[in-house]
Amino acid sequence: MAKLERAKFGSKMGVILATAGSAVGLGNVWRFPFMAGQNGGCEFILIYIICVLVLGIPCMVNEFIIGRHAQANTARAYRKLANGTPWMLVGYLGVLTGFLITGYYSIVSGWCLQYVYASATGNLTGGPEEISRYFAEFSQHPIKPILTGILFLGITHFVIVKGVRDGIERASKMMMPTLFILLLIIVGASCMLPGAEKGIKFLFNPTFSNITPDLCLAALGQAFFSLSLAMGCICTYASYFSRHTNLLTSAIQISVIDSIVAILAGLMIFPAAFSVGISPDAGPSLIFITLPNVFNQAFTSMPIVGYCVALMFYALLSLAALTSLISLHEVSTAFLNEEFRLGRKTAATIVTISCGLIGAVCSLSLADWSGLQLFGMPLFDIFDYVTGQIFLPVGGFLTCMFIGWYVPHKVVKEEFTNWGRLRGGLFHTYIFLAKYFCPLGMVLIFLNQIGVI
Numbered sequence: 001m002a003k004l005e006r007a008k009f010g011s012k013m014g015v016i017l018a019t020a021g022s023a024v025g026l027g028n029v030w031r032f033p034f035m036a037g038q039n040g041g042c043e044f045i046l047i048y049i050i051c052v053l054v055l056g057i058p059c060m061v062n063e064f065i066i067g068r069h070a071q072a073n074t075a076r077a078y079r080k081l082a083n084g085t086p087w088m089l090v091g092y093l094g095v096l097t098g099f100l101i102t103g104y105y106s107i108v109s110g111w112c113l114q115y116v117y118a119s120a121t122g123n124l125t126g127g128p129e130e131i132s133r134y135f136a137e138f139s140q141h142p143i144k145p146i147l148t149g150i151l152f153l154g155i156t157h158f159v160i161v162k163g164v165r166d167g168i169e170r171a172s173k174m175m176m177p178t179l180f181i182l183l184l185i186i187v188g189a190s191c192m193l194p195g196a197e198k199g200i201k202f203l204f205n206p207t208f209s210n211i212t213p214d215l216c217l218a219a220l221g222q223a224f225f226s227l228s229l230a231m232g233c234i235c236t237y238a239s240y241f242s243r244h245t246n247l248l249t250s251a252i253q254i255s256v257i258d259s260i261v262a263i264l265a266g267l268m269i270f271p272a273a274f275s276v277g278i279s280p281d282a283g284p285s286l287i288f289i290t291l292p293n294v295f296n297q298a299f300t301s302m303p304i305v306g307y308c309v310a311l312m313f314y315a316l317l318s319l320a321a322l323t324s325l326i327s328l329h330e331v332s333t334a335f336l337n338e339e340f341r342l343g344r345k346t347a348a349t350i351v352t353i354s355c356g357l358i359g360a361v362c363s364l365s366l367a368d369w370s371g372l373q374l375f376g377m378p379l380f381d382i383f384d385y386v387t388g389q390i391f392l393p394v395g396g397f398l399t400c401m402f403i404g405w406y407v408p409h410k411v412v413k414e415e416f417t418n419w420g421r422l423r424g425g426l427f428h429t430y431i432f433l434a435k436y437f438c439p440l441g442m443v444l445i446f447l448n449q450i451g452v453i
Helices: 012-023 026-038 042-070 074-082 086-120 128-139 144-161 164-191 196-204 213-226 233-238 247-275 290-298 303-339 344-365 379-406 409-416 427-449
Strands: none
Touching: 012 164, 012 233, 012 247, 012 303, 026 042, 026 086, 026 213, 026 247, 026 303, 042 074, 042 196, 042 213, 042 233, 042 247, 042 379, 042 409, 042 427, 074 086, 074 233, 074 303, 074 379, 086 128, 086 144, 086 233, 086 303, 086 344, 086 379, 128 144, 128 290, 144 164, 144 303, 144 344, 164 196, 164 247, 164 303, 196 247, 213 247, 213 379, 213 427, 233 303, 247 290, 247 409, 290 303, 303 344, 344 379, 379 427, 409 427
């Protein structure tokens, strides 16, 4: 029986939009603005861009090389290059990390979907206390967040079952342009508010005296997390690249798109926040508690505009969450499909049901179910801590060491230069960063995440 050819993305645009969609998510639209707000605005952005260049792009190229070389799911890709050594366990760690994140990320994605509904029905038009109470009551409800999370997983499942070209690539080509259009509309509305120039100045007028080691560490971590590294997503998507894809150019293009979305998210939020006198360092509550109040106050004289902006914002947030959830789901689906020889639909169904159960347990742990806590923390927070603070930086570090110190440089260079068809003038710079700077960066991120530095 002839071997079936593995699925591939159908076009260069499909490669860029699908992989950028994997990277662009709540980390850009939610985490980046509040991190920038807590770390000085413009100074944070400048250090963040530097970190993307010297850490994010090389780490992304690492995963591109592993995925495309092996033409297989993340676990098998590392296993092929590891030649039976324990390095193959790094791939399994990536699959496990992506699987666990899919479970609790579906619940957060469901919160975004609920806020689309809440915006459409006018449930977010009260004062700060009412909005805060709305979020607390919804997120701690024993049933509602599970239903919205399952609905979000169902949409993701539909895309995944369609396959690489007809599902992931086609959906990305529709969703990413829509995301950008919504983003630009909201940025325009925000920047036209009275006093918006203060927020613009906060983002683009540097005060270099505010740069501190803590700010640099925060930017380093954000550059790593924002690009969806070490979750298996980038490696899995790279396995669908053609042999003609320029890996370095693709990594640069995707990182630029990812960074532009993050900066536009700040430009969307901070002018409006400064316009109504709300502090830019509102923290993780920024999206679900602070921003509805910002929209209400900023567009008091034009309530219909405020209504539309809020609705578009949460639609944008849901789209960003969906593109990321699709890539996370694909990591586990591809693993089951190839390692256990399951049909794509069967593999996707197993992942959807399993992650739905994980999400349900995580959500219930926020609803005062004391039996669903560990070390005094809800399981939701445990999953977030273990995957985000431990698995991701450890996986990133091991991948850098794997490419930089174990995989023969001849193999790495062949992939980097498309077997000599590209000049590869930056290869030695890339290898230096992959061998030395990136592992050091991963160690610093890990130590910072667990509170050592």
